[in-house]
Amino acid sequence: xxxxxHPLSEYKWEVPPSRRMTVPGTLFLTERLYRAGFDxxxxxxxxxxxxxxxxxxxxxxxxxxxxxxxxxxxxxLVTDSAEGVVSPGAVGYDINCGVRLLxxxxxxxxxxxxxxxxxxxxxxxxxxxxGAVQSEALSxxxxxxxxxxxxxxxxxxxxxxxxxxxxxESSGSLPxxxxxxxxxxxxxxxxxxxxxxxxxxxxxxxxxxVEVYDPERARLWGLTQETLTIMVHTGSRGLGHQICTEALxxxxxxxxxxxxxxxxxxxxxxxxDSPEGREYLAAMACGANFAWANRxxxxxxxxxxxxxxxxxRAALELVYDHGHNVVREEAHRIAAQKKLLLVHxxxxxxxxxxxxxxxxxxxxxxxxxxxxxxxxxxxxxxLAAAPTALQESFGSTCHGAGRLLSRNQAVKRAKGxxxxxxxxxxxxxxxxxxxxxxxxxxSEAYKDAGLVVEAVVGAxxxxxxxxxxxxxxxxx
DNA sequence: ATGTGC
Numbered sequence: 276x277x278x279x280x281h282p283l284s285e286y287k288w289e290v291p292p293s294r295r296m297t298v299p300g301t302l303f304l305t306e307r308l309y310r311a312g313f314d315x316x317x318x319x320x321x322x323x324x325x326x327x328x329x330x331x332x333x334x335x336x337x338x339x340x341x342x343x344x345x346x347x348x349x350x351x352l353v354t355d356s357a358e359g360v361v362s363p364g365a366v367g368y369d370i371n372c373g374v375r376l377l378x379x380x381x382x383x384x385x386x387x388x389x390x391x392x393x394x395x396x397x398x399x400x401x402x403x404x405x406g407a408v409q410s411e412a413l414s415x416x417x418x419x420x421x422x423x424x425x426x427x428x429x430x431x432x433x434x435x436x437x438x439x440x441x442x443x444e445s446s447g448s449l450p451x452x453x454x455x456x457x458x459x460x461x462x463x464x465x466x467x468x469x470x471x472x473x474x475x476x477x478x479x480x481x482x483x484x485v486e487v488y489d490p491e492r493a494r495l496w497g498l499t500q501e502t503l504t505i506m507v508h509t510g511s512r513g514l515g516h517q518i519c520t521e522a523l524x525x526x527x528x529x530x531x532x533x534x535x536x537x538x539x540x541x542x543x544x545x546x547x548d549s550p551e552g553r554e555y556l557a558a559m560a561c562g563a564n565f566a567w568a569n570r571x572x573x574x575x576x577x578x579x580x581x582x583x584x585x586x587x588r589a590a591l592e593l594v595y596d597h598g599h600n601v602v603r604e605e606a607h608r609i610a611a612q613k614k615l616l617l618v619h620x621x622x623x624x625x626x627x628x629x630x631x632x633x634x635x636x637x638x639x640x641x642x643x644x645x646x647x648x649x650x651x652x653x654x655x656x657x658l659a660a661a662p663t664a665l666q667e668s669f670g671s672t673c674h675g676a677g678r679l680l681s682r683n684q685a686v687k688r689a690k691g692x693x694x695x696x697x698x699x700x701x702x703x704x705x706x707x708x709x710x711x712x713x714x715x716x717x718s719e720a721y722k723d724a725g726l727v728v729e730a731v732v733g734a735x736x737x738x739x740x741x742x743x744x745x746x747x748x749x750x751x
Numbered sequence: 752a753t754g755t756g757c
Contacts, residue, residue, distance in 0.1 A: 344752095369752040406754050464754075475752055516753045600752090 276309055277318065286734035287667075290318070295326040295538065302336040303668070303734045308726050312679045314340065317347035323538035324365065329546060330355035332609070332616055335668055337623050338730035339677030339722065343367060345541035348622030348678075351671045354547060356604050356615040360535075361552045362544035363522040363559070365619035366602050370518060370562030371449075372477075372510030373598035374646040374674075375570045376657065377591045379503045379581065383483060383746075386503055389584055390481075390747055394706045396584060397479060397749050400576040404708030404751045405474040408467035418462055419454040421469065425564030426571040434575035441635050444597040444625065444643075447567035452560035457514075458521060465514025465565055470572030474712055474751030476675075477509040478648075479573075481747040482655060488739035492641050492659055496594055498741050505577060505591065506655060506743070507570055508648050510600065515562040522555045547617050556602070563601050570596055594657075595644040599624045599674040607669050618669050626660035626672040626737055645737050647728055648675045651750065652701055652718030655743040656728045663735035672736040673728070676721040689714035698748070707750040716750055 280288040280302060290300035300321040317340045324346050325334040332353040340349030345364025352365045379386075386393070402408060413421070420428040426447025429435035440446045472479060484502045487493045498504070511518075526543035529551035537543060545551035574593065581589040602619040618625075627634055629642040638644065645658040653676075664670050680688070694713045698705045707713045731737045 348752095367752075372752070408754090473752075474755090477752080510752070513753065520753090 276306055277313060279318070286730055290322060292325070296322060298325050298331050298333055300325050300334045300336065302340070303730055303736065304338050305726070305730045305733065308338050308722065308730055311722055311726065314342045314347070316342040320345065320347045321350065323542055324350065324352050326538040327360055327362070327542060327544060328535045329360040330358040333669065335671065337671070337673040339622065339673045339675055339727045341678045343621060345539060346619070346621050349673065350621050351623045351668065352619040353669055354617045356617045357548055359547055359617060360544035361547040361555055361602060361617055362542050362619065363519050363526055363555055364541045364543065365621055366559060367600045367621045368516045368519045369510035369600055370515035370559055371566035371598035372600045373566060373570065373596065374648055375507040375574065375596035376594040376646050377505040377574065377577065378497045378594055379505065380590045381503050381585060383501060383503060385585065386481065386746070390704050393481070393584060394704055394747055394749070396580045398706050400580050401479060401573055402471040403749060407471045407473060407708070407751070409470060412466040413469055415462055418466055421568045422454040422457060422561040422564055423452050424448055425567040429568055429571050429575070435571050439571060439574065439593045441637060442593040442595055443567060447571060447596065449560040449563045449603065451557050452564050453557040454561060456554060456558040457518065457561050461514055461517035461521065464517050465512060468512040468514060469569055470576055471512060471569070472509050472573065472749070472751055473512050474709070476716060477751050478651065479749040480506045480745050482506055482743040482745050484741050485744045486742040488741060489659065492740050495641055496644060496740070497592060498594065498657065504743055506646065506648060507573055509569060509573070511562045511566040512569065514565050518558050518562045522558060525551055526555070559602065563598060566598060567596065595646060597624055597646065605669070607665070616669070620671055622674045623671045624674050625670055626664045627670050628660040628662040628664055644740070645672055647673060647724055649724030650676050650718045650721035651705070651716060651745060651748045652698060652703065654724060656724060657740040657743065658728065658737035659740050661735050661738050664737065667734065668736050673731045676724040676727060678720060679722050680720040682715040685717055685720035686711060686714045688719065689717050703745050704747045705750070706748070709751070712750055
């Protein structure tokens with residue numbers, strides 16, 4: 276293991292406070308994952324986050340950690356909501372990027388018979404790739420509703436069901452969103468991007484439940500052996516990117532104004548309880564709401580595609596939707612005291628266990644579903660939030676496989692190969708807007724999501740529910 | 752991640 280990591284358990288390691296760190300860094304990690312490939316720069320970024328000004332309560336790293344802008348992807352930064360800072364870099368550019376899982380009522384054979392037609396229909400129904408847009412823009416007036424209300428704004432447009440909102444984290448809407456803070460430039464980027472997938476790691480997958488570990492929870496969530504599911508991974512597209520870009524410029528000025536000594540300018544921040552801090556939170560909430568509406572709009576298109584291909588009885592029912600790039604105010608208990616904290620999760624999933632007051636009634640007895648996408652050639656997982664997640668990680672868990680190779684390294688290793696044929700040999704039909712993306716996103720560019728999941732289960736952050744195998748993949 | 756970058 277890394278010389279600066281001290282063991283707390285088989286699954287939990289600590290960087291003791293040194294230099295300017297005010298709290299230790301806690302890494303949820305296994306020897307096996309460490310040996311598979313560890314990002315030295317990510318560790319430095321954890322140390323930086325633990326050195327931020329104001330009251331820092333905790334800095335955590337999930338087992339899928341890798342280097343990001345300011346805070347690593349897989350990082351959790353917890354600050355005091357009154358005396359701490361808020362940092363856009365600790366949320367990331369793709370505000371409320373997240374995952375949604377739908378279950379279908381189709382038989383595997385019905386789907387396989389039409390898989391070529393399904394792939395073509397999906398590619399034409401959901402604009403995919405860098406710069407992907409809709410043919411028509413949403414008016415600013417209609418857009419403001421989306422920014423304020425999130426997925427709920429699609430109810431009146433006939434693109435969402437009440438049940439969808441009941442199965443979306445925070446009902447698909449973060450409070451406190453102020454559309455007046457969104458610049459014309461940001462809205463111009465977003466106005467044609469509602470219902471679009473984007474590029475890179477973002478995908479649409481048709482999957483099959485191939486293993487059930489927890490039959491009772493799986494049954495309650497509508498998942499049994501051979502159930503076909505659809506997983507959607509996307510975020511707030513150019514709109515969220517523009518909100519983050521503008522916030523970072525303002526935060527650099529704010530950090531000077533408040534005379535902060537920053538460990539890294541990418542972690543530019545302002546006191547959470549300052550005009551700059553509050554403004555970022557209100558703009559970030561707009562980005563988060565757009566991301567939820569985006570995944571909901573895609574769901575609507577998927578329902579149209581499935582009913583036209585498989586008939587009106589083909590149903591797509593939402594299992595759950597959660598983000599993994601967001602900061603939110605949460606009440607947590609620390610040493611028997613209740614505190615209001617700002618929990619920045621960047622490439623980390625909120626995981627509230629059974630009985631938590633913020634869970635919708637449907638999940639109050641099972642705990643919240645946690646959706647963990649794997650790479651395109653291997654398995655994805657459905658987990659449940661474990662009761663110990665609250666004290667171990669402020670109710671947080673991992674978000675996916677985690678990158679192992681840089682995009683350039685992955686492209687080099689893909690030279691002279693056909694990724695599509697390799698996937699076909701595994702029984703996976705692949706569609707993609709751009710060849711380079713396929714190479715960047717090859718299976719070997721990622722860690723095995725199974726190892727990441729093993730680590731969060733071992734650490735007591737989540738429990739296993741079922742495993743999903745990809746059958747059809749659409750990549751940006 | 753991103754109308755991909757000094």
